[in-house]
Amino acid sequence: MLVAWRYRKRENSFIQSFDPRAWVIFFGCFLFSTLTFWDVRFLLFFFGIALFSLFTSGVKWHEVRFAFLFILGVVFFFAILTFLTGRGGSEVYKEEHLIREFRASFSILGWTPVLKVTVERAFYAVSQLVRVSSMAVMTILIPYSLNPALYGITFKGLGLPDKFAYAMDLTMRFVPTFGRDFQLTMDAQRARGYELEKISGGLVAQVRKLGPIVVPVTIHAIISSEDIIDAMDLRAFGVGPRTWLDVLTYQFRDRVLIAFGVFVLVVSITLGVLGYGKFWVPEALLNLY
């Protein structure tokens, strides 16, 4: 099946021992705190939290293998791209200490590609890698750990209105249905000789060639949404404040987690305001070059 829920109840999972609201709040604090820093020493603290969450989550490697390879592949790609071009990092450091310069033995239209390996670029790539990986690990864990059936009540519990919170539930409910519709359309068009993998041409041409998939899937979604709206209206959705059948209750450990998240966020912002945590390169390394 194209769409399968990644969530399941896991034995001894650290994440799952918390109320989902508490984890979402902690996750939010974690993300904002991580974004405050470029200093790899600070970032390692967050990376440590992310690794701890991963190894105690009860998620098996074979379940997350593809997601991880994909995300880490993207993270590596961008880190290396920044390293090669030197762009992106120039906002956080002013001067560069050259380790070595590689000059290509050829020229293209008078331009000779040059690769400058500097201490700053190298450290920037490392910092970027640690920073983004920390956030990626924490984000990947969410669909594997939080019960989609509780998304609605989780957001309701975080103070969002009924309609918005229920929309979260509804999205979770219909993702597999739309996944199935997508697969049907894909099969129907493949049976007419359509080969998605052989799409070529410029960007506009490529998007246009997605029409045979995108149009039927969209039309189907629109037709379906009419029925879904009818079904909701017919059962009095939105007439007043609703009762949520599932109940979430904060335990002591949930309060501790939230307090810890908020504490980390406050400390991070304070450090940021005081000027700590900016891009850092070891002094000793700079002295070598």
Added chain:
Amino acid sequence: MNSLPPPLVVDNLSFRYRDRQGAAIHNLSFTANAGEVLLIAGASGCGKTTLIRCINGLVPRSYKGEMTGKVLVFGEEVADWKLSQISQKIGTVLQDPERQILGTKVVNEVAFGLENLGMTREEIYSRVDEALNFLKISHLRNRETFSLSGGEKQKVALAGILAMRPSIVLLDEPLASLDPASAQDTLDAVRLLADQGLSILMVEHRVEDVLRIKPERVMFMSEGEIRYLGTVSGLSKVVNYREVKLPAEDIFERARADPAPVEIKVLPGVANSQDRQEALVRFENVAFGYESDLEILHGINLEIHRGDVVAVLGPNGAGKTTFVKHAIGLLRPKTGRVFVGGRDTHDSSVAEIAGMLGYVFQSPSHMLFAPTVREELAFGPANMKHSKQQIEQEVKEALKIVNLSEKENDPPLALSFGQQKRVSIAAILAMRSRILVMDEPTAGQDYQNYMNFMDSILQMPGFEAIIFITHDVDLAAIYANRVLMISDGRLIADGKPQDVLRDFDRLKANRIIPTSLLALNLKRLPETGRFMRAEALAHV
């Protein structure tokens, strides 16, 4: 003592949708009583769904237009009621259970309406359990709704309505997507509700199926008006047996007075050629599973020849679609081999196989995308790298065969459902596929439409064999010359309809319920030698 007013009175009701010309329903008047099942039949577009929407309040609240006349529930006019008020008196089950189930888990789904009414949790749990117990589906309580079968989904949807304790239940084609045994289960549940004193209005094409639960009355609608309202026995006297599927004995009696139906010429493209023996498709010991440890198909061996009209029968989840997907190359066997036109599908692309087999999916809206019918039809041949002149010729011929030449420049998505279905067939014809493969070809169409549709497909020149998946055993009996029965991923029967479909125990074990037409055909088999439609039997 004053007697209670009837649960539902519809008085001189008319409605016209804001963006359409002509009224969808005109001057409808009737009463529905407590404890009765009122079956509402009629062709697509006759106004049945509009009537249901007028009763449950979606018209005029969600669907705007001009409405005159009254709907009274227990003597009170509902026009001024809020939807929340109506929903506690009138429950509606829609056609497609997939799209009306809103909860991720069964318990949440059944509780949805009660949550919206802001009831206490204790009250909600007690009503949910009561509804699940009543329908004997308590075991589903904590299941994920997505993993339920069609029949289970429909019962869960019904439980969600029952939990709100309505007095009137409206069902809009609740059987459309169910296999015969699931349909029977749903119908039994509906009968139970009526016997408990609820008033049931059921819109359904599958009249013969509903007749098994002995509806108290039948309403037949045509062009927005009531043409008949009365007992079941009176229905077959007033309606045309080509419009509504009546029990075979009734058709048999009525058709005797009419001229004999013209026999259709099946697959006229297949001449009495010599190469009939050469297999178009060959399965050799095919096994398949999506995941390594779970096998869905086991040891399938068969050949499809020119002139075969094959019906594939079997319960939901038996592997029918997986089997067909192997023939068209969308899936490749894990072990064993499939040959199409003599070539192993492992060595051919889906596009290459499309030249031999064309697959028409259940719903045309899953494949139609182009701005004009012509471009829609040119899509397949263009993917197969046919030349421009060739494509032009193919599109023209395909349009002619499905009788849509004048719609060449129309957007396919703006056509009627029946026309869209024909466009999807033409799309296959244009690819010059020699074998037509259809998944539930009659889904979403009324009886007269789908019989005409099947008649015309079987008479189309251009196809050498036809394979169709169906739940409708009568369709297999009438149109197929070969029936495959698949159960638990195995081919458990392969033969002529009269040989495969005579074993009622086997049919029932595979969730197929023998029909009156099947029984009549078996009774007359010594004289006829083959299965035929009831009106033809009347003239043997």
